[in-house]
Amino acid sequence: MEKNENLKLNKMKSLPLKSIFTGLTALTIMYNSFYTVDEGHVGIVMRFSEAKSQVDPGLHTKVPFIDSVKEIEVRTRKNQEKMSSSTKEQMPVTVSVSVNWTVEKSAALELYIKYGGLDQFENRILDPRFRSATKDVIPQFDAEKLIQDRAYAIKRIEERLIEEMSGYPVTVDNIQIEDIKLPKKYLTSIETKQTEKNLADAEKHKLARQNLEAQRSVNTAKATADGIKYVAIAEAEAIRIKGLAEAESIEAKAKALINNPLIVKLTEAQNWDGKLPATMLGNSNMPILDMRKK
Secondary structure (H helix, E strand, O other), rough: HHHHHHHHHHHHHHHHHHHHHHHHHHHHOOOOOOOEEOOOOEEEEEEOOOOEEOOOOEEEEEEOEEEEEEEEEEOEEEEEEEEEEOOOOOOEEEEEEEEEEEOHHHHHHHHHHHHOOOHHHHHHHHHHHHHHHHHHHHOOOHHHHHHOOOOHHHHHHHHHHHHHHOOOEEEEEEEEEEEEEEOOOHHHHHHHHHHHHHHHHHHHHHHHHHHHHHHHHHHHHHHHHHHHHHHHHHHHHHHHHHHHHHHHHHHHHHHHHHHHHHHHHHHHHOOOOOOOOEEEEOOOOOOOOOOOOO
């Protein structure tokens, strides 16, 4: 009887421990059944270390203790390289270049299967081709051209790298030459030449401006002269027309006098002021008579 009671007590004591263990096991399984993928990444689902599928950012479920997940970034990444080379005239140069690139989201699983992740892809594929493209392009430029037309050198490197990366599931977004280091003595000579060029350009601009102002003055003077000329022509034309009119008037009066002599008398009568002459001229034997009243 006492023995049975002891067994019953032992069973009752073991029940809470078993329940706790069962609960912890259930929580562990549940915890390992869910996972999240961060924004800007895709998840590569691994089953027994074999890549099976890819999932988008967010909350997902998996088979606990069997599936695992590796994340691959699909945002734009930046790689930088610093390398020594030489210019077209065999001038030693050190350039720092960078490239922005992006994994094509739909091809993340393919990239992982072939290369094992982004680090391996960069080390084995991208970086060697980026260095090669840069070292092939830089020697095509002389030092002065490389400094003054950096954008064209960048364009050439970018074209070369895009061609090299055409068969891979990535997009080359942008390349920059961050820094160019040449021997100090040569940099000084380039700066001197650039200063002289700037001064020459300034003088050329000044001369062009002076020529423009001189031409403007000539045009103004010509316009003024043309104005005076046209005014003189207009005045001369007015005088000519007025003269023709007066001549025609005189001619008309002359014809009228010829045709009618009494017009002279009419004209005199129209012009008389109503006063008699003050003196009268006599004949040769008579003195001049004063006709005024006394």
